[in-house]
Amino acid sequence: MKVWSGVKSILNRAPFTVKFYIGFILFGFFLMGFVSLHAYIKRPEQIQKLTVYEQKLVGISAYKVSEEHFATGRNGQIYIFKNTYEGITLETVKDILSEEHITWREVKKRHLIGYDLDDKIEIEIIRDINTKAIIVILEKDR
Structure with missing residues (x-):
């Protein structure tokens, strides 16, 4: 309780602009936390939809050389599957x-979107x- 009363007395003496900046910073932190929480909640849905597309490529899985799964974007909101195939x-x-x-x-003869x-x-x-490999990138938007 003493800490809160100390903070309250400091804020009572502070000018309005300082209070405004502090409020703006707190609002920014709250907003960033909300966006991060939303991305965390939506990630399983994104992965599930990408997995459906990846399962369509099971017929050519014998040609698969490498596989990567990663999140990118602000707060990891965009999830990406990157598969590399050779001989197809x-x-x-x-x-x-x-x-x-x-x-x-x-886009080009060797690049489709x-x-x-x-x-x-x-x-x-x-x-x-160079390697004649086919790279398939599956990306799920928010």
């Missing part, structure tokens, strides 16, 4: 993933020139 073509991966309602855009509007999942398929 870009069109084969596109055909497997095209079973869903995906709109495709060709698809977007599923229902689940808000971005799919990026890249053919590496």
